[in-house]
Amino acid sequence: MTTKFLLGEDRIPTHWYNILGDLPTPPEPVLHPATKAPVGPDDLAPLFPMALIEQEMSPQTEIAIPEEIRGVLAKWRPSPLFRAHALEKAIGTRSHIYYKYEGVSPSGSHKPNTAVAQAYYNAKAGVKRLSTETGAGQWGSSLAFAGGLFGLAVTVYMVKISYEQKPYRRSMMHTWGAEVFPSPTNRTNAGRKILEADPKSNGSLGIAISEAVEDAATHDDTKYSLGSVLNHVCMHQTVIGLEAKEQMQLAGEYPDVVIACHGGGSNFAGIAMPFARDKLHGKQVRLVAAEPTSCPSLTKGVYAFDYGDTVGMTPIVKMHTLGHEFMPPGIHAGGLRYHGAAPLVSKLVKDGLVEAVAYPQLPCFEAAVTFARTEGIIPAPESSHAIKAAIDEARKADAEGTTRVILFNLSGHGHFDLAAYDAYFAGKLVDFEYPGEAVQKALETLPTVPA
Numbered sequence: 001m002t003t004k005f006l007l008g009e010d011r012i013p014t015h016w017y018n019i020l021g022d023l024p025t026p027p028e029p030v031l032h033p034a035t036k037a038p039v040g041p042d043d044l045a046p047l048f049p050m051a052l053i054e055q056e057m058s059p060q061t062e063i064a065i066p067e068e069i070r071g072v073l074a075k076w077r078p079s080p081l082f083r084a085h086a087l088e089k090a091i092g093t094r095s096h097i098y099y100k101y102e103g104v105s106p107s108g109s110h111k112p113n114t115a116v117a118q119a120y121y122n123a124k125a126g127v128k129r130l131s132t133e134t135g136a137g138q139w140g141s142s143l144a145f146a147g148g149l150f151g152l153a154v155t156v157y158m159v160k161i162s163y164e165q166k167p168y169r170r171s172m173m174h175t176w177g178a179e180v181f182p183s184p185t186n187r188t189n190a191g192r193k194i195l196e197a198d199p200k201s202n203g204s205l206g207i208a209i210s211e212a213v214e215d216a217a218t219h220d221d222t223k224y225s226l227g228s229v230l231n232h233v234c235m236h237q238t239v240i241g242l243e244a245k246e247q248m249q250l251a252g253e254y255p256d257v258v259i260a261c262h263g264g265g266s267n268f269a270g271i272a273m274p275f276a277r278d279k280l281h282g283k284q285v286r287l288v289a290a291e292p293t294s295c296p297s298l299t300k301g302v303y304a305f306d307y308g309d310t311v312g313m314t315p316i317v318k319m320h321t322l323g324h325e326f327m328p329p330g331i332h333a334g335g336l337r338y339h340g341a342a343p344l345v346s347k348l349v350k351d352g353l354v355e356a357v358a359y360p361q362l363p364c365f366e367a368a369v370t371f372a373r374t375e376g377i378i379p380a381p382e383s384s385h386a387i388k389a390a391i392d393e394a395r396k397a398d399a400e401g402t403t404r405v406i407l408f409n410l411s412g413h414g415h416f417d418l419a420a421y422d423a424y425f426a427g428k429l430v431d432f433e434y435p436g437e438a439v440q441k442a443l444e445t446l447p448t449v450p451a
């Protein structure tokens with residue numbers, strides 16, 4: 001009855017897996033926000049260092065991880081894979097449930113896997129400062145940590161409602177040396193425009209992205225860093241799935257289903273893409289992305305060209321979107337409140353290789369509490385969507401009289417989200433229905449692109 005499957009430091013992957021090179025049909029081009037023509041590397045150069053732009057577009061399936069990055073990842077990687085014996089017993093399932101735990105990183109989630117890589121390539125290119133956005137603070141704190149290690153200043157635009165509700169994430173960012181502003185701010189044209197229309201705006205991830213992009217585009221020594229969605233970010237996260245595959249071998253099993261929560265798509269891509277590679281080569285494995293019903297980009301969005309931010313400053317990409325002006329209701333899984341989805345994940349959903357499910361927040365908190373009381377770890381509210389999906393898969397298998405091997409990604413711990421747990425126990429959390437009308441309105445603002 002082994003509980004933990006551990007790998008030594010020498011098993012930290014030496015290469016990231018880039019599914020772009022394995023896709024049966026090429027992805028849609030990325031379009032310039034002003035000209036709507038396909039972008040080339042030079043168009044992206046004001047925002048990203050060339051090494052990351054090359055990764056964004058690379059057809060190579062394996063890209064070597066520099067030793068300097070592996071050296072930093074070694075502080076917490078390989079992360080553990082657990083067999084959830086206690087959870088299985090509590091829910092009375094015959095299925096086998098495994099989880100890969102990313103909460104062992106310094107900031108408590110999967111986000112440093114890409115923050116370290118992005119900070120490394122920016123520092124190598126002579127960049128002095130990084131600007132970024134953060135929702136609940138997981139990404140901002142991860143970049144603050146990684147930027148500091150490589151001598152970069154970090155400026156974080158933090159969604160205002162989270163800035164006010166999550167003071168300790170702010171404190172973490174300050175401790176690691178970053179400056180943090182509640183977005184929308186008066187520092188950028190994008191922020192001022194939003195504040196003019198709504199001086200009390202709570203902010204959103206899309207607005208904070210607009211501010212961080214503008215900051216980078218208007219300062220020569222500054223580049224922009226994004227914590228999800230982009231191809232290179234998803235690729236940096238594949239260390240999760242690559243390690244998990246080896247750990248599942250140690251356990252002597254191969255998953256029937258691989259699950260992760262889905263906000264912008266990076267932790268899902270991280271665990272799922274190495275298994276998607278097997279699936280493309282004929283292996284039977286289901287890949288399931290779990291998102292909130294209040295912000296259901298994969299299950300209720302349209303697959304269309306749209307901006308990545310609210311104001312329309314970022315390149316236009318083909319993805320599942322609820323419309324860039326969609327303002328998601330305030331659920332506690334702040335990291336899942338994004339109008340779009342990673343183009344790579346979107347394409348795999350479109351092509352039928354990836355399934356998506358959506359859950360309201362109450363059953364997710366219920367699953368999170370069951371998990372905490374059996375496995376011990378208090379999950380991030382985002383990760384609770386994956387737990388809920390894993391429990392559902394086990395129950396479905398039991399109802400069908402079969403057993404399944406279920407692997408899910410526990411993307412982070414919830415130690416800075418305890419106010420949300422308090423609200424749940426006090427009965428103050430409510431479920432939000434799919435905001436159909438709000439989405440319909442936001443979809444009217446999709447950019448028109450040349451056929």
Ligand SMILES: Cc1ncc(COP(=O)(O)O)c(C=O)c1O
Nearest residue numbers: 138228263264265266267335412
């Ligand atoms: C713990 C955790 N899980 C998941 C997510 C969702 O992001 P992504 O879909 O890019 O993995 C976030 C985002 O902040 C997060 O903090």
